[in-house]
Amino acid sequence: MKKFRFSLEPVATLRDLQEMRASEAFSGANRRVETCDAALAHQQLRVAQFVESLIMRRTTGLPGALQASFMQAYRSELDEEKAATTELEQARQAQEAARQRWIDAHLQVKLVTKLRGRARERFLTELSRFDQRQLDDRLPRGGLFSEP
Secondary structure, three states: OOOOOOOOHHHHHHHHHHHHHHHHHHHHHHHHHHHHHHHHHHHHHHHHHHHHHHHHHHHHOOOHHHHHHHHHHHHHHHHHHHHHHHHHHHHHHHHHHHHHHHHHHHHHHHHHHHHHHHHHHHHHHHHHHHHHHHHHHHOOOOOOOOOO
């Protein structure tokens, strides 16, 4: 009887490698989302602090020339916050796409694993039948308890 060999072994190796790469891409996307989220939180804090300082300066009296420059600076802070929000949304979309690719790669690995299991079961069944035939050939025709 020949030894068990899985005919799709190169495919299984390739699928494992693809899953590993997809997993790495997903973890990279997760890190990018965390970085973008931290940047957005930082920018929101800066805007809140800027608004607070602007309110404090208005109560103490702010010359008209400075009001215009403060409003321009406030708008630039809001634009940076909007850019950080957009970047975070893009990072989340990339994260979802990477997650989907990882899930697809994992399903492909599971499929190959299932095929390997079925091939192994068929092999073991065939091996069992082969062993049974070998035993049957060694027994006398009438069986173990044949009458003389």
